[in-house]
Amino acid sequence: MSWQADSAQVLTEEGLEQLLRVLRQRGYRTLGPTLHEGVIGYDEIASVQDLPCGWTDEQSGGHYRLRRREDRALFGYAVGPHSWKQFLHPPREPLWSARRDGETLQVRCEPPGEHRLALIGVRACELRAIAIQDRVLLGTAPGDPHYRARRADTFIVAVNCAVAGGTCFCASMHAGPSLAGGFDLALTELTAAASSAFVLQAGTSSGRAVLAEIAHRAATDAEIAAARAVVQHTAEHMGRKMPSDDLPQVLLRNLEHPRWSEVADRCLACGNCTMVCPTCFCTTAEDSSDLAGQETTRTQRWDSCFTVDFAHLHGGSVRQSTRSRYRQWMTHKLATWHQQFGSSGCVGCGRCITWCPVGIDITEEVTAIRASEPT
Ligand code: SF4
Numbered sequence: 001m002s003w004q005a006d007s008a009q010v011l012t013e014e015g016l017e018q019l020l021r022v023l024r025q026r027g028y029r030t031l032g033p034t035l036h037e038g039v040i041g042y043d044e045i046a047s048v049q050d051l052p053c054g055w056t057d058e059q060s061g062g063h064y065r066l067r068r069r070e071d072r073a074l075f076g077y078a079v080g081p082h083s084w085k086q087f088l089h090p091p092r093e094p095l096w097s098a099r100r101d102g103e104t105l106q107v108r109c110e111p112p113g114e115h116r117l118a119l120i121g122v123r124a125c126e127l128r129a130i131a132i133q134d135r136v137l138l139g140t141a142p143g144d145p146h147y148r149a150r151r152a153d154t155f156i157v158a159v160n161c162a163v164a165g166g167t168c169f170c171a172s173m174h175a176g177p178s179l180a181g182g183f184d185l186a187l188t189e190l191t192a193a194a195s196s197a198f199v200l201q202a203g204t205s206s207g208r209a210v211l212a213e214i215a216h217r218a219a220t221d222a223e224i225a226a227a228r229a230v231v232q233h234t235a236e237h238m239g240r241k242m243p244s245d246d247l248p249q250v251l252l253r254n255l256e257h258p259r260w261s262e263v264a265d266r267c268l269a270c271g272n273c274t275m276v277c278p279t280c281f282c283t284t285a286e287d288s289s290d291l292a293g294q295e296t297t298r299t300q301r302w303d304s305c306f307t308v309d310f311a312h313l314h315g316g317s318v319r320q321s322t323r324s325r326y327r328q329w330m331t332h333k334l335a336t337w338h339q340q341f342g343s344s345g346c347v348g349c350g351r352c353i354t355w356c357p358v359g360i361d362i363t364e365e366v367t368a369i370r371a372s373e374p375t
C-alpha cells in the first residue's frame with residue numbers, strides 16, 4: 001500500500017465509533033468481526049464495543065484457539081472461519097416461488113435480499129477474494145442479479161493485517177498482507193497499551209465523503225512509518241508459503257501423481273474447505289413444496305465439489321472417488337482457474353488448512369508434488 005503523506009489521516013477509537021455511527025445513519029448495515037461461539041466471526045456490529053478487543057487467535061492445520069493479547073488491539077488477529085461471501089453470496093438465497101391459484105399458477109421472482117452493507121475490517125486477501133467473486137459472478141452477462149445488487153452498494157472499510165496467522169500465505173499468492181485498492185477506507189492499527197489509533201487512507205469519493213463527517217487529523221511522518229512497519233512485519237511472519245508463479249504448469253503436469261491417492265486416504269470429503277473458502281462460489285438449486293401442493297419455492301444454496309452428486313451427469317457422477325474430487329478442487333483453485341477467470345482461485349487466507357478436520361494443508365500437498373519434479 002502506498003501511503004501518501006498529504007492524504008494519510010489518523011483516527012482515534014472515538015473516530016472509529018463515529019465512522020460506524022455515520023455509516024448506520026447513511027442506512028448501511030454495519031458488519032464486522034466479533035466474538036462468536038469461540039471464534040472471531042463476522043456479524044452485525046453497532047459499536048466499537050462489539051469488536052474483539054484484546055483477543056487474538058492461534059491457528060494451524062485443523063486447529064483454532066482464541067487467546068488473550070496483552071494489549072487492547074481491536075484487529076489483532078487473522079481471519080476466522082467466516083468470510084464476507086456469507087453476506088455477498090449467501091449460503092441460501094430464495095430465487096422464485098410459485099403458487100397455485102385455481103387453474104392458474106402465479107410465479108414470483110424473489111427480489112435481491114438486503115443490500116447497503118458496510119463491511120468493517122476487510123483484510124487484503126479478502127478484498128482479493130471479493131474481486132475474484134466479482135469476476136465469477138458478474139464477469140459474464142447476465143451475471144447474478146442478487147450479487148450485483150449487493151455489490152453495487154457495498155461500503156468497504158479495510159484493515160491492513162498486523163498479525164499473520166499460522167496458516168496464512170497471502171504473500172506467496174500476491175494477495176496481501178498489504179492493501180492494494182478495492183476499499184473505500186483503509187485503516188492500519190497502531191496499537192498502544194490503553195487504546196489504538198488508526199492511520200487511514202481514503203480510496204474512493206464515497207470514502208472521502210464519509211471521512212469528512214468524522215473527526216480526524218493529518219498523520220505525522222512517524223505514524224506513516226509505523227503503519228508501514230506493521231505491514232512489513234506481517235509480511236515477514238507468514239505462517240506458510242507456497243511459491244505460486246508456476247503452479248498451474250506443475251499441477252497439470254502431475255495429474256496422475258501418487259500424492260492424490262495419499263491425500264485422498266486422509267480426506268473425509270466433508271467439503272469444509274469449500275465452505276470456508278472465500279472464493280468458492282458453487283451452488284445448487286433446491287425445490288421445496290408445501291404438503292398441500294399449493295406452493296413451491298426454488299432456493300439457491302452453496303454446494304461443494306466434494307459431494308458425489310456435484311458432478312452427476314446422465315448415468316452418475318463423473319467423480320466417484322475422493323481422489324478425483326480432491327484433485328478437481330485443488331487443480332481448479334490453483335491451475336485451471338487461471339484459464340477460466342484470469343487469476344488464481346486461491347488468495348492464501350489459510351482457512352481451508354485451519355478448518356480441515358484432519359489438517360490437510362494445500363501448501364504441503366503442493367510442496368510434495370513439486371518436490372518429485374526433476375530439478
Ligand atoms: S480436504 Fe479436509 S476439509 Fe476438505 S473435504 Fe477433505 S477432509 Fe474435508
Ligand code: SF4
Nearest residue numbers: 277346347349350352
Ligand atoms: S483455497 Fe484455502 S487458502 Fe486458498 S483462498 Fe481458499 S480457503 Fe483460502
